[in-house]
């Protein structure tokens with residue numbers, strides 16, 4: 001999604017048209033029946049809006065004209081009845097229009113809010129399916145702004161602009177047809193005015209739309225900046241960056257103000273400009289009609305009215321009729337230009353709404369995380385001979401269900417936690433390879449530790465194990481199965497992960513621990529907390545397990561947050577655990593305690609542990625020393641000490657991690 005898109009108007013017409021088409025079909029997908037009803041009601045209201053001219057015409061033709069022609073009024077029931085019908089019809093029409101307008105306004109309010117709810121739901125649902133890579137390459141402020149500003153622009157488009165444009169178009173087309181039937185020549189004058197109006201609207205509207213879109217984009221940037229500054233309050237204060245932050249904000253704010261100024265400056269002149277052209281057009285049409293009347297009164301055919309009213313200019317009756325007819329025509333031309341003006345007034349919100357819709361569709365168009373895996377995790381029964389069979393109920397044992405396409409058979413492999421990497425190469429971007437030829441063999445129950453300088457690629461290895469990213473070259477096998485064949489959700493379910501940055505959600509401590517296994521009982525959660533040595537501090541909190549964690553668990557210490565995230569990973573009792581710097585924030589006194597808990601946690605599991613503190617990994621089965629994405633040393637603590645290489649130097653402090 002590119003926010004730097006200069007402006008929507010510069011996009012090709014096809015693109016804008018495509019967005020509009022998709023938006024309408026999206027809207028109709030959810031609210032087909034109601035939208036059709038709304039459009040019918042709008043058409044009805046528009047018809048009523050222009051019917052005054054038609055009724056006036058009818059009165060002139062059917063009542064006034066005969067009266068002027070000498071037909072008597074007294075006792076003329078036919079004429080009375082005609083007038084009654086016309087007035088009654090008019091009343092009925094307005095009543096109907098009133099109901100229709102009430103109905104469509106109410107319905108549109110419901111449709112708009114409902115539709116936006118669906119859009120936000122669809123977007124959020126889709127966002128959850130996107131790969132981690134998407135979030136690496138898009139700023140959070142940008143994504144947030146699609147949920148807020150862009151959906152708001154869409155609200156404006158759907159609730160106001162679409163009905164208004166539809167109304168005005170129906171009215172304008174109908175008026176156009178009636179006026180054409182009345183006088184082609186005068187219509188020609190009106191059309192000239194409309195073309196002029198459209199040109200001005202395009203010029204002014206196009207400019208203001210450009211700035212409105214810029215305003216939208218800077219608004220997104222402003223939100224992103226404020227969000228970042230709120231998150232980084234402590235850092236700002238520690239480094240005394242308040243003034244700098246204010247200056248940076250001022251700059252963004254100035255940009256926003258400038259864009260809004262320009263957008264509104266153009267936007268504000270659009271309405272008066274179009275309206276005044278409308279008035280000017282009215283005057284010109286009146287003058288031209290008058291001229292036709294005065295100069296060519298002998299030949300009314302030029303106005304297209306001569307055939308119907310055989311006019312003799314000497315006859316005052318005919319002249320009066322003519323003047324009234326001209327007044328009707330002028331009234332219609334006024335209504336016509338008013339409607340064209342209304343359409344042009346919507347240019348800004350249409351462009352902004354479509355730009356917003358375009359960005360919403362860009363999110364919806366993002367490719368979800370691909371998953372071709374077909375090997376799934378199932379509950380299993382395993383007999384003494386090691387035969388594995390699938391079980392419908394929870395057995396506490398798990399197996400990989402592996403269907404073979406070739407012969408249609410299904411085999412089961414016990415989930416043991418045997419993970420092997422063979423010559424793995426990987427880079428987040430193709431130009432920069434981060435891991436080179438990494439091979440690791442972790443047998444079930446083994447504890448593998450990674451040490452190495454920051455940026456060496458330790459976290460990256462764990463990102464590959466749970467398939468946040470896919471490897472460029474090499475192979476990763478899990479219990480002998482290529483992990484690309486395993487369904488991602490099942491693969492991740494089989495691993496407990498404590499990420500480098502602990503992320504706890506708003507909710508109670510109990511709920512946060514249960515996040516690791518949604519159907520865990522309170523007892524299971526407490527047992528996991530005990531295992532992670534978090535139980536003691538939790539019970540000391542006034543509310544215990546019911547303590548509500550506020551925004552990013554800021555009411556807990558960093559170490560406490562880590563303990564909860566360890567408990568969260570432990571509650572699922574997974575056969576494989578990945579602990580990324582899990583003990584980095586724990587003080588030395590607690591470390592021994594946590595170490596004990598961690599040892600208990602690691603028992604009988606395959607564990608990958610990343611630690612900067614070498615003391616926590618001494619009892620590992622194998623320690624991998626990473627340097628610039630390569631494993632440069634491997635072996636147990638004792639073996640590595642004996643080798644007297646990098647690990648030895650790190651351990652004895654002769655060598656600092658660079």
Ligand SMILES: Nc1ncnc2c1ncn2[C@@H]1O[C@H](COP(=O)(O)OP(=O)(O)OP(=O)(O)O)[C@@H](O)[C@H]1O
Pocket residue numbers: 136428429434452453454455456457458459460461500
């Ligand atoms: N999302 C990403 N996109 C692009 N490059 C990344 C990304 N994450 C990490 N890198 C790069 O990959 C390399 C390895 O990063 P990694 O996070 O694996 O290091 P690490 O060994 O875990 O370091 P630390 O000890 O600081 O946690 C670094 O050079 C880093 O710049």
Ligand SMILES: [Mg+2]
Pocket residue numbers: 458459460500580
């Ligand atoms: Mg890391």
